[in-house]
Amino acid sequence: MAERIVKEAQVPFDLGGSRFDQIATDLFSDYSRSRIQAWIKEGVIQVDGQPMKAKEKLFGGETISLNVEIEAQEEHQAQEMDLDIVYEDEDIMIINKPAGLVVHPAVGNRDGTLMNAILHHAPETAHVPRAGIVHRLDKETTGLMVVAKTLVAQTDLVAQLQERSMGREYEAISIGVMTGGGIVDEPIGRHPHNRQKQAVEPVNGKDAVTHYRLVNRYKNHTHIRLKLETGRTHQIRVHMAHIQYPLVGDPQYGGRLKMPKACSPELQEALRDFRRQALHAKKLELAHPTTGEWMEWEIDLPDDMQHLLDALKRDMQESGSEDSEYY
Template identity: 35%
Template structure:
């Protein structure tokens, strides 16, 4: 599955526009990507290689081959993948709990990066592993991965502008009284040698929106939406308001209902940078969380 080139036909409004300006304004390519494209002779107008200071004429046909030469140093490993979506620019995977996104050391194995690299190798591609969102090892759910610098950059721009909808489901301790709300508290890392984060005035701004899906006597099922993407953001914020994620040993305590933090990324919605169309990806709750929720529901009925 090779990348189809980006194309653009110049109109009367583009007359005498520098090609470099069109690449930034119409095709939304970053300066760093344009530099790499130039060095690898990937930019053409009417089938001919051109410099980016070329002045466009109406009717010019611009072609950008975004399939850049690059090397992925991740070790490919045959690990089962639950691929939810794939096109020439992205692959989305339902990551199981217990799997890290990326090796923590050179040559590491057993991660999503190893599995996806093996999958791409089977398609004849050796490209960098570029996860767009990252999940903790024991958080399950959707991970979106860009297949090129163009794809990653296009989504990263949407992330910066808060235009990507990332939704999570969490089972938390205790009954939350409010039906919905938001937690707007900065998050800091007090010790660079430790994983734990805290709410602190000197931290980075962070906002988490929540909606109650269901209540049980001692637990609440929440839908959460991130406005920012700080490390451990949901877990820190929910612990801060007194409702830690069930099973979260770092920010809460062990739970008899589940053997890991009960947090699952169930939706990603974004605008495709190539087509401009909206892409909505939804997946069901992870089985261990569904089992815990079903148990609590049955307990409530039988009370």
């Protein structure tokens, strides 16, 4: 089922002399400039009832009209699945993603993904690019994600991500004992020899900034809190491995499991049983795309990470030391 958008606006005279696409983007600010330009090219945004090229200049006083029908995304199937919904209204949905759930359908994962579940729970997202998913978490990463339920909300949330105004904080368990927090400001791009991985790429990478601080230190591990300025693929995993503190359970960037010397049998078992990267999207902050209200959500660590932290704490205590709390 298609959704039709019909809008009309008069060009203010103080915008006279500007390009058609610039004026249309200003008047129809609910939609991104790239989308406006695509609609102009398709001829569904017109000036005084006539199509016009994006670069042509207007005088002021003209009427710009938008009349477009957005087809639902038929290529992805809606599937009934359990969703842990933390918050929902007419515009957005905040989801607590479990480990093991793939976000987008892809080769090898055509269904059973978060997108399939969203399309079933909120059918209106079929009219929004990627069913309203504006950022993603890796398959084995848990925690908070925001989903846009309308095209207007999607445009606004993407802009917040691009402007770096959306707040995203994570908690992780790294291998090695850190002496303090810091910032990793290193560009990330595709690994030159392994297309399945990302890497710090000073020449061809895109800018990536990760802030981290200590929560607890243990004998051979550190519990850390991280804040992202950017959202590159595998950013936290790549940056922590780059500074020699890879995440527990991350064979892609941390190598094979190595048992710490003289650790308790309980901790050995906990480390062996932890079969994913120890990374959780704990906190999310954003301006509501319709009301502008600043909103935030925070979610507890999943049971598997908390169990591992408990084992690390007991191992520390059994050795006669106390873990060092910083947060």
